[in-house]
Amino acid sequence: MITNLDVTLRDGGYRNNFEFPLDYAIRHAKESAAAGMEWIEIGYRNGSFKPMPDIGITGLGADDYIRAIADVVAPERLCMILHPKNITEDDLPRMYEAGIRLVRFCLPSGAPGPGLAMLSQAADLGFSTTVNITRVSQLPRRRLAELAAMSGDAGADVVYLADSNGSLLPHEVSELVTLVRSVTDAAIGLHAHNNLGLALSNAIAAVDAGATWIDSSVLGMGKGPGNLVTEQWVAYLARHGRGQGYDLGRILSLAHGMEAEFEEAVPSLPLPDLILGHFDLSVEERSKLPTHWIGDAFSAARELKAAGAR
Template identity: 60%
Template sequence: MSIVNIDVTLRDGGYRNGFAFPLAYARKHAKLSVEAGFDWVEIAYRKGSFAPIPDLGLTGRGDDDYITAMAQEIGPERVAMILHPKNITRDDLPAMYAAGARLVRIILPAKGYETGLEYVRQAKDLGFTVGVNFARISQWPARDVVEVATAATDAGAEFVYLADSNGSLSPVDTTDLTTLTRSVTGRAVGLHAHNNLGLALANAISAVAAGATWMDSSIQGMGKGPGNLIAEQWLAHLDRTDPEAAARLSLAPLLELADLLLANIPEGRPSLPLPDLVLGRYDLSVEHRKDLLGGHGKAIATARVLAGVQ
């Protein structure tokens, strides 16, 4: 089973540094990422993340000239973008394609996803490799997964990503969601794991065992909160266990990339903010972090109330 790997460091890692990666660093990062064997480098959001962020940096904006610079560095066939439908207009996808992006992921909510489907159709018509992301999948009822996944693939999505935005999934949860999504769509399924509970690698292994064929990871796990699936661990695991993957991977440039990140991006160092562990335990989103103030005991008590735990 061939795994398609996406490096999401420049995008998801932006939550740690205001998306303020210098262009020179981003180009070096992407070049080494491709040498390591990543199929795609997700270089940015297009016009911002879910919530507005002041002074949004390069990899949070995804401007056309930035896309072009990255496509010149690694080739358009490696340049991926992600977006929230509420942030764009119908002019954005043609501009992104012309600038050099060739894969786009469209984030769909469980309710009110119809506008996103229009962008799925538009992206498909333009020639993008196009998929959808289901954010905060740990909070989705199974009926919503079935409904939105079916609608998205009917609209032309080639793959469906299960995004564990809260870092709350267990390997059993991941297996069940992957199996359900594959069964109702017949399309490829991917996992975007967060590491709030230290389960990102276990969840990735479980997802692949259940038939997932797309996987996100980031260098040093750099991403929102405690971060994502750690690319160095994930690709080393594939190199050891998957002969087909091993033939396409190269660990030396991967480790060189980790050194480059740590030497140039202070926020790239692994971190486990304790409030994010609590958020993961109670399946709460990052927007609730501000509520978990006043000491650990109070934070846990507040989290239990927010989660409706008796």
């Protein structure tokens, strides 16, 4: 059984500064749930890792925003992601009261303790929980295994491998899923980015290796070149005989409407993002690449990679 999670309203927010109008966010969440997506991630709580000026409603995840969506979509379908450094002790109880039932923790690999403590608090409050281990392509295997084991021991229901740089290859995804499965009884998830055009192949590899939770976004709308494309993934599941319960036609209608409403949602693979994926560099390095000629950007990225390896 695969659990599918729609991250459009959150990860897609990197394309439009999280400025989805409330009426659209409500409509999107309602249609996504009606199409069969088990969970809809409706935004960040209190912002992304790096502060963003004038961030929109899906980047703040305020209580009244949660309640507005929970009025039309069952709380048992609503989730939110957060960075532990942005959260106070009051946030989790307020999120639960407002209507969130799954909370996702982005776990910093260098200092996971505070996030794991918050995860235990969330479980005590009645939340289902995931730990998203970010930039797994850059983590030593031993450290990934340690973080996954600690997350499971802290009570995480799901340990997510986040290919934040969009640089993993299918056989690497399979190896990482197998590794994490060997150290925790938690379910395993994949959050794919599409820098190399491999998000779909990586999701297939992850499921074949035993992952059971998959993130995707409508039209692939997400940070950089975006995420696994929901409509492609659901079409694959249907062709593979695993798509029962999902309404592909409804998802396609949602994608068509979103494309017409938001210019930023139009699928694209900018060449600089492909370069970042090739060299396993984060999207934050994009500003360091020359913009006047792609060959110069490629050379600059190669130098950044070499400098990081030293």
